[in-house]
Amino acid sequence: MTASLAPSHDERMARRLAASAQRGFDGDADRARFHDWFADVAQRIYARTEPVPLDALTGWVRDPGTGDIRHNSNRFFTIEGVDVTLPSGPVTHWDQPIINQPEVGILGILIREIDGVPHLLMQAKVEPGNRNGVQLAPTVQATRSNYTRVHGGRQVPYLEYFRVPAVRCVVSDRRQSEQAAWFLRKRNRNMVVETTGDVPVQDGFRWLTLGQVHELLAVEDLINMDARTVLSCLPAAGVTVPEAFTSPASAFAVTLRRSLSPQAGARHTTTEILSWMTEVRTATDLVVTRTPVNMLREWRSTSERISHHTGRYFSVIGVEVVAGGREVARWCQPMIAPVGVGVIGLVVRDIGGVLHALMQACPEPGYVDVAELAPTVQCIPGSYDVLPGAARPPFLDLVLGAAPEQIRFDTTLSEEGGRFFHALNRCRIVEADIDLERPDFRWVAVHQLADLVQHGHYLNVQARSMLACLYSLARGGR
């Protein structure tokens, strides 16, 4: 065996993806063909979700001693409680139920070249928590219980591309955190894999260019969270290589494209950004202690649900799901149902010709490592009406009150519909001419975000989702 160097396929892949990003729908007729297909699938696959008292969830037990909720198999996930102390936070002490799902699942997008252009295999997927039933998901979206078939369902399609090293060329593969306000240390493996072999397209799946997926990100509640986080992990150059874009573009898109180059400058060096994160992670005395659900002081457990005594934040509810076109036809499960629609806002600004996003190093109870970078704003505004003024999230009013000409992206999108019931966020990218920094906020250049997301545990799921949305604007005309 001779020793040789790997071809630098990362860079070639990025250039090929740039070509894919440039290819949107070929006019209204082409776009309509996608929506017709999607509507057709949505008619054939469905999930009917009915509320069921937590005490009556078939297959699940509520421990009489602790009040914790677990599956009979001890797999999937459990509902537990945590007590949280955060001396530096606006709220310094609270308790809450939380989902403990220690298994690392796979969120994967399969790529294959069609007519010389890389295409992404996307899936029309139904989830019980989606308010609109079907959304566009990655090729594979499977918990470990899922793909080891604990519930005896059918095999997860295309899983083999993400499991067998021999047949895949890895474009991206790392574990990333999920909603750390509701999940205790949950991580999923975010994968992008390319294949050159024949891939039969199963019902409910469709090849799309990156440009088409980017267009669809602007549609309300269409691209699901799992797809968005995987899209954020694509090589940034894949949405960037400026010469790949020939269409006329807005000034914003031109700045954005330039800002995706690793050679673009930055307000703070990456060393400084990492040092700031190290400082926050070291200095924040976040203490998260497991507590039985029955011992949570601020929450009321009934046979029906677990809710905060104020009625705010979220509830743990039970549902019965009857689904067609999914692995299992009928099941019960607990879900987290947030109270109200959230706001996720990314404030961006041109600094010295390079687009920067105002990021916060945000401690949350469920992170593996104290804090990750979050978008400028991430909250459910209604939750803050009862708190003292200082607790109102900074920049929330700036994001909500932005003038139309400042708003670059404005779409309502859902969080993961497998665990969260109707968890909607208004996702906004706002260009603002502010230069304020606070100890817990920093301007981070877009290419630095693209660099950090190549590693796990730097960007939280909301930040990754917004990065995918931001990428989608690089192709945009006026």
Added chain:
Amino acid sequence: MTASLAPSHDERMARRLAASAQRGFDGDADRARFHDWFADVAQRIYARTEPVPLDALTGWVRDPGTGDIRHNSNRFFTIEGVDVTLPSGPVTHWDQPIINQPEVGILGILIREIDGVPHLLMQAKVEPGNRNGVQLAPTVQATRSNYTRVHGGRQVPYLEYFRVPAVRCVVSDRRQSEQAAWFLRKRNRNMVVETTGDVPVQDGFRWLTLGQVHELLAVEDLINMDARTVLSCLPAAGVTVPEAFTSPASAFAVTLRRSLSPQAGARHTTTEILSWMTEVRTATDLVVTRTPVNMLREWRSTSERISHHTGRYFSVIGVEVVAGGREVARWCQPMIAPVGVGVIGLVVRDIGGVLHALMQACPEPGYVDVAELAPTVQCIPGSYDVLPGAARPPFLDLVLGAAPEQIRFDTTLSEEGGRFFHALNRCRIVEADIDLERPDFRWVAVHQLADLVQHGHYLNVQARSMLACLYSLARGGR
């Protein structure tokens, strides 16, 4: 306030460090001046370490129920037990005592320009576990208990440069793991900070160029572990920029310098290396459960010590320390005393003109995240004599049996003398013409290691130490 980009001082710092790396001792007389200074300090500061039964450690209690050992203040660290299941390992199940030290300390090197060349402020520091008393340490080496002065000692010198954001320019700042066979999730903050102000040199401290420090790495048991891990975090370009080296060099040094450039190729792309680590971290079912020391099945606790029933691996012992020139003059503490001298071996090879190191993705019980990259070999050979043949570490015989012309570095160095008693490793870098890979080993280009160490939790402390040793060879003549 105007918005402007940061100067790219990372790159300038790297070039300035390259100049520092090039400047070794100015002949034998200059070298002798260092050793005279070091010998003089070593006479004035000292630590006399006497064995004391674990039951008689002043200030420490051994919990009668659990057998765990903790300080009266509940600070510093505790000795606890863990039960470890590792189905994929050569040994699939064991238990052991382990040090739990949740506080994140600071290991920091202060840099200042002297006569146009950056110098590192190094400290002659005594530690109770050092077999030779004094070793060369970073500017600051302090646990949080240390610098918040729980034990009422004097203030840690130069700490302010690493604590006050206003006066420092950060060259490097991240948390890194430490010995995960003996520490449960211990991490220290590895920092390099530059200042431009006046820095009075206290007794026991000395400014050295990076080249001088690199020369001293070849001296037996002189540069301590804390210094080595911080040195590994310097920008690789700081030891690399080829044009900075004008001295004649061996073919090995020339290859090494070329291999430090991020533009050099690699056997596997960094994406592939990260994917492999993700695979190992996801697929390894490492289960580490806290167990009271009294419940450890394989270990014997006496009033004197805690030892494995075979007498192998290590013991937990007690010591009383009387020290001058340290923060506290007299104290007791438990320590881990390994049985026998270890071997840390890094096998390197020129692949396509680029130097690669054979790294293993090695699960250990104390990592925050299952596995990190370790050198080719990392073991105490004597521990393996009792185990079945398959358990003998791969490549150990290759490293031990290397011909003299293959050996690029060969020095006995110590692990941290604050917790480990006489923990010595033979550290060898061996150039070998093998092309073998196993599922748990990969060839990683040197510039990829330099890239990975810019983030926490990829390279374990032994790998970082060997990387610092490898860097020291870039300047080398024949």
